[in-house]
Amino acid sequence: MSEHFGTLSDGTEVHRWTLERAGVRVRVLSYGGIVQSLEVPDRDGRAADVVLGFADLDGYLSHPGPYLGALIGRYANRIAGGRFPLDGLTYALEPNNAPNSLHGGVHGFDKRVWEATPVEHGVRLGRVSPHGEEGFPGRLEFSATYSLASDGSLRIAYEAVTDAPTVVNPTNHSYFNLGGARSGNAGGHELRLAASRFTPVDADLIPTGSPDEVAGTRFDFRQARKVGAGYDHNFVLDKGVTGSPEQVAELYDPSSGRALTIATTEPGIQLYTADHLSEPFAPGDGIALETQHFPDSPNRPDFPSTVLRPGEVFRSETVYGFGVR
DSSP states (O other): EEEEEEOOTSSSSEEEEEEEEEEEEEEEEEEEEEEOOOEETTTSSSSSOOOOSSSSSHHHHHHHHOOOEEESBBBBBBGGGGEEEETEEEEEOTTTBTEETTSSSOOOGGGGBBBEETTEEEEEEEEEOOOGGGGSSEEEEEEEEEEETTTTTTEEEEEEEESOOEOOEEEEOOEEEETTTSOOOOOOOEEOOOOOEEEBBBBSSSSHHHHHHEESTTTOOOSSSEEOOOOOEEETTTTTTTTOEEEEEEEEEEETTTEEEEEEESSSSEOOOOTTOTTTTTTOOOOEEEESSSSTTTGOTTTTEEEEETOOOOOOOOEEEEEOO
């Protein structure tokens, strides 16, 4: 189901799509590819919205910084110095997180209006990112398809082609609070990650070297434990890049009994405990688990490549499953 959600200052209309299946209801906006809400039942069958969001378009326009629920691209996470080399050329990006480029630049995918097309049990959002948009090379034809499976799991499938060499690394930036979006701090959620390594970062959150082992550190989530606070780090998934999604994470809220599982084709997952959220939310009100390639990969040939070339098809898929216990 599609409905009018708001109008931008230039007259562009924004629509909201509602998907519902197997007791799960998700609402997706054509503005920013935003997952506005995601309702799932608790152990007693009571439904609640488990992602942070706003009730109207003005909320997103006036609070763009947290990227609540947004489709992130062309490049999720940070690129050091807002520059990267590719095939002998150096490309300069918008340094919107000085001195770095973050989440695709000043006007990344999260601030674009997408063309929505209904598909079976879902909606496909597509647009063409022109050559030079936010400094990235190549004309990129990109789509993100949101759909609900028969068990109520949310699948986000990304696809892209380019007419010139470029870099691509999309993700979804939902903040989860399995107790309910307005239930307070999510630091008591329990998290398990299939990751034996993480990428240490400097003060600007740029990787400083090769991945380190999580063993004996606060980054060890191989056994489920409370998340707490103080994380904005990439975890190196043990499985690496895969052709189909494999389960890599589970987030559990003991109070409601809700459990979230994440399966992905991606090699990394960024854990962000939302320590810098501000009004109308508070620090720690949600937990972001962003499936992606590693930060600053275009400047790190030792990391899995994010380069896409003409004639290739970029594909990535992440599945969010829901249950109770």
